Amino acid sequence: MIPAGHPPVARPRIGVLLINLGTPDAPDARSVKRYLAEFLSDRRVVEIPQLAWQPILRGIILNTRPKKSAHAYQQVWGEGGSPLAAVTRAQALALKDAFGDGVTVDWAMRYGNPAIGDRLRALKEAGCERILLAPLYPQYCAATTATANDKAFAALAAMRWQPALRTLPPYHDDPAYIDALAASVAAQVAALDFEPDTILASFHGMPQRTLELGDPYHCHCRKTARLLGERLGRPLTVAFQSRFGRAKWLEPATDTTLEALPAQGVRKVAIVAPGFSADCLETLEELAIRGRESFVAAGGTHFAYLPCLNDTPVGIDMLRTILGRELEGWRAPL
Ligand SMILES: C=CC1=C(C)c2cc3[nH]c(cc4nc(cc5[nH]c(cc1n2)c(C)c5CCC(=O)O)C(CCC(=O)O)=C4C)c(C)c3C=C
Ligand SMILES: [Fe+2]
Numbered sequence: 372m373i374p375a376g377h378p379p380v381a382r383p384r385i386g387v388l389l390i391n392l393g394t395p396d397a398p399d400a401r402s403v404k405r406y407l408a409e410f411l412s413d414r415r416v417v418e419i420p421q422l423a424w425q426p427i428l429r430g431i432i433l434n435t436r437p438k439k440s441a442h443a444y445q446q447v448w449g450e451g452g453s454p455l456a457a458v459t460r461a462q463a464l465a466l467k468d469a470f471g472d473g474v475t476v477d478w479a480m481r482y483g484n485p486a487i488g489d490r491l492r493a494l495k496e497a498g499c500e501r502i503l504l505a506p507l508y509p510q511y512c513a514a515t516t517a518t519a520n521d522k523a524f525a526a527l528a529a530m531r532w533q534p535a536l537r538t539l540p541p542y543h544d545d546p547a548y549i550d551a552l553a554a555s556v557a558a559q560v561a562a563l564d565f566e567p568d569t570i571l572a573s574f575h576g577m578p579q580r581t582l583e584l585g586d587p588y589h590c591h592c593r594k595t596a597r598l599l600g601e602r603l604g605r606p607l608t609v610a611f612q613s614r615f616g617r618a619k620w621l622e623p624a625t626d627t628t629l630e631a632l633p634a635q636g637v638r639k640v641a642i643v644a645p646g647f648s649a650d651c652l653e654t655l656e657e658l659a660i661r662g663r664e665s666f667v668a669a670g671g672t673h674f675a676y677l678p679c680l681n682d683t684p685v686g687i688d689m690l691r692t693i694l695g696r697e698l699e700g701w702r703a704p705l
């Protein structure tokens with residue numbers, strides 16, 4: 372007999388796939404070489420013709436950089452492996468609890484493991500008919516956000532029966548993100564045994580040409596820094612790190628800024644990296660280790676690196692709000 376009123380409707384299972392950049396499987400030159408070969412062959416990342424680029428990549432870069440980068444990775448590698456992977460895994464676990472039944476949360480890396488295609492297929496096999504792709508980059512950049520989505524779309528291109536997809540938009544000016552950053556920075560600065568003369572917000576850099584070609588990344592970073600400064604009640608010093616290759620990158624550069632600050636009377640600095648949702652090589656080695664060394668060598672007296680939101684309660688609460696919003700309509704009663 373058919374019951375009166377609306378029959379119960381089975382809710383489709385929802386999948387959430389957290390995506391970050393990628394990292395080597397181990398901190399040795401061989402693993403780093405494999406990872407860099409995949410990463411630096413991505414046309415979204417290095418935007419020069421492959422015919423000109425591949426000989427430079429294969430002939431020079433992949434023969435010199437892996438050893439140097441492996442040494443850097445060794446300094447930050449932990450019990451859970453690469454910090455980027457360990458933190459992303461922890462974020463997925465925490466969000467699983469936050470979303471509760473009906474939502475499966477998994478994680479993947481754009482380069483290396485776990486691969487986006489593998490995890491998407493696993494979500495589908497687990498019964499997820501609707502999947503939110505969440506590249507965890509607050510500021511949109513084709514070299515990060517777009518290439519993560521491209522990789523997922525390529526995996527779907529090989530499926531006869533595709534799940535429905537949504538993608539997480541950039542959240543560089545989302546009040547939930549700015550509030551979470553401000554709460555984290557304020558608490559960490561209050562816990563320092565010195566009062567910083569400035570707070571330096573360091574974002575990952577990219578070629579200046581990419582900005583000129585219309586990528587919104589630079590504007591997104593500037594807006595995040597302005598809103599965060601307003602929320603903290605003090606303007607931030609902004610700089611861009613991790614320059615790669617000989618082309619002009621976004622300026623000012625974090626390393627030269629750190630070297631110049633003491634001569635300008637700024638001897639106590641706290642650094643935050645608002646563009647990174649997880650601590651990684653670029654924050655833990657480049658900022659917290661090498662940044663400190665160059666600042667102190669230039670005459671700085673006090674230096675603090677303030678960790679990212681990672682899987683802290685305030686960070687997870689922010690992700691639950693921002694990702695949860697994208698699930699609306701999928702999770703609402705039918
Ligand atoms: C070659 C050009 C690069 C562009 C453009 C770029 C953009 C970009 N990257 C991130 C976030 C991360 N990058 C990380 C590492 C890393 N990035 C580049 C190069 C470019 N990045 C290289 C060569 C490396 C590898 C490390 C090294 O050999 O120095 C990481 C950390 C990875 C880890 O394992 O911890 C992150 C995260 C953003 C947000 C971005 C946008 C402009
Ligand atoms: Fe990078």
Ligand SMILES: [Fe+2]
Pocket residue numbers: 613652653657
């Ligand atoms: Fe770097």
